[in-house]
Amino acid sequence: MENQTTKEAGTDRTLFGQIELSKKVAQAIFDMGFEEPSPIQAKAIPAILEGKDMIGQAQTGTGKTATFGIPMAERLDPKDGRVQALVLCPTRELAIQVAQEIAKIGRLIDVKALPVYGGQSIDRQIRALRYGVQVVIGTPGRILDHLSRKTLRLNNVRMVVLDEADEMLDMGFIEDIESIIKETPEERQTLLFSATMPAPIQKLARQYMKNPEFVTISRDKLTVPLIEQVYYECKESQKADALCRVLDMEEIGAAIVFCRTKRGVDELVASLESRGYFAEGLHGDLTQTQRDRVMKKFREGKAELLVATDVAARGLDVENVTHVINYDVPQDPESYVHRIGRTGRAGRKGIAVTLINYREYRQLKLIERVTKARIQRRELPSMADIMERQKEAHKQRVLQLLQAGHFGDYKSIISEMADEYDPMEIAAAALKLLVEGPEAEKEAEDEVSEFGNTGAEPGMVRLFMNIGRAQGIRPQDIVRTVAEEAGIPGNVIGVINIYDKFTFVEVPEDVAGRVLGVMHQNMIKGRKISVEPAKAR
Structure with a gap:
């Protein structure tokens, strides 16, 4: 407790x-x-x-x-x-x-x-x-x-x-x-x-x-700091990997990562440490001595990530926090504001990142509505994006070494190898080893859709809605409502087939979960509807 x-x-x-x-x-x-x-x-x-x-x-x-x-x-x-x-x-x-x-x-x-x-x-x-x-x-x-x-x-x-x-x-x-x-x-x-x-x-x-x-309880005056706010969608089972991708792409000085529970803090710290990140956990089960040790490491930069619960982080006054990351969506808009207010202090740039699954999209929109803030959606970085950023970072490190000189015994190693290999290939092989490690990771491209076969075109998901011509529904009604509620452009919505008492609509697979989450039990033209993935015939 x-x-x-x-x-x-x-x-x-x-x-x-x-x-x-x-x-x-x-x-x-x-x-x-x-x-x-x-x-x-x-x-x-x-x-x-x-x-x-x-x-x-x-x-x-x-x-x-x-x-x-x-x-x-x-x-x-x-x-x-x-x-x-x-x-x-x-x-x-x-x-x-x-x-x-x-x-x-x-x-x-x-x-x-x-x-x-x-x-x-x-x-x-x-x-x-x-x-x-x-x-x-x-x-x-x-x-x-x-x-x-x-x-x-x-x-x-x-x-x-x-x-x-x-x-x-x-x-x-x-x-x-x-x-x-x-x-x-x-x-x-x-x-x-x-x-x-x-x-x-x-x-x-x-x-x-x-x-x-x-x-x-009045929330009319709830406002957020003027910092950049973004969110990424991912499956719950892939959240730890998604967090690591974000960490690898962002230029993070120091970050506070918020979890909902003490158990969640401990599990995430263990997961991050196993992936090579320097993370420390902060929650109410720590003694004051342990808490002081954790905060000392974080303030001195010996831990780049502080993983904390809301209460444990209360009263923290840490300079140079560049990012606040909501690993778990906060339970209410007040908690969101308190969390992200820990970055962007003293006129410095700050970024607030929130990870959500599609079922949490409505809670995110509630936070936007109450705080009157715009939380921008970003695509999760791919492994190719991360590799490209790492290559650029290593290129800059190599350039700094070239400018500094002092290569010592490394020159003699290259000299010996140059008799048999092109120096360009030797340099490329060394960089490849540095960037990718002994075994280059490969991202699976053939993942099966979580929605199964819905009979849609590749890359799309076909959804069933229990509303149709008998209720006066037109294609533009479907497009307008889905686009507004799910926050997607209307032109990405695919084929719409309206029948007497039901409708099929195709949406891109990467937003299908979000559309399901916000449209099920929602209203179209004043009528409450049910939405579910279609079954291929």
Whole structure:
């Protein structure tokens, strides 16, 4: 656990920031990468633990799921198999996400969370409910379906959460929400989270909540330093290799690399050291003596890379940091700003680099939107790019040696070899050995597409969308929406085939993951769609 933010609070209690939690819940959230409460968590969790109703006005990305998930795990009885908490969400995607996070928070105390939503077999959900779960997370329509079938009973519910209430209002769910709330006990605790507070949401709060606490987190003034910000896309399994390629191409003086967890720091340091980089790790498990030793090496340039967690890096004042690298995407825009503010100081040039997989593209766009910053996409350097840069660097080193002279015994070696080989070839062979090593690395060019055979042209991926002519969809609608949401030029989108109830669209393979990540469950002409790789016929 991070020494800076946690300490013992008793034999079976632990402090998370200033919030006292059971040891098992605290351990679960530390394992998830939470090192200290976010602003909304610090304000809201104590009130929720006291059993108060609460209205939280906060946008996505502030850590609000854990805000209600942590007290939920603390207050529920895992030995009681009846439904004790209900979370209503506007979309299937959010319901799944919330259920996954609550399951992680409650994993060490055996709290079971079940997402229920349309589009999934209701029989499977019924079987899960019969088996016994403490938390149900669902969309209003499917929750009402279960209530009408009497496969879900809410008479033992202690806590009701309305997540993204304004979005549920926009989707016309308010009457459904009221019908569901009426099925729960009056003495329940009610929590409402909403980015905005329109009049119908305020009316709902007045009618169904008792003297709610109001917590708001404003991010309107969140700004970032004037430094260059870029991101690279890569598969999660290739992230360490991608980082090394970036390090080899950038002119790095000193860099701080941020990881989400202590375990991630240790694993990345080991990986970097095995590849020949001078890296040191910094996290809360280090003693003060160890921390001082690490920082001394970093400040003196004996370690070019400092790999750290957010909390461990707090308060660092290090000059000449040329790069900040987000190896793991920060959990919220505030963390992003705090991280990258460690470079570009005192008028010096600074660069912030973020590595993402395609599922994290939406989180990156949220950071852009909130911070009002432009984060530029770059292509990962190829091995050929790196080789070219290394050749140029070695050329400059050779030129410096030529200008300095003093070649000693090396001249006699060349003289002996020159009787049999051309001096030009001898020099080229020496440089090749210097640049490429005994075994020149080769980059595999025949990697199989992660999407399989979708029936698209080479270099493209064919995607299926469950929307077509019957919904008034035209090719320009597809092109405009995909280009805007995925941040790609419209002219790279390939063949579009629109049928009565579905559409096929081809996109370049290198952006297909991103298109899938941002378009699935997104909207086209006001209609929510599903997107998946097509299957070749």
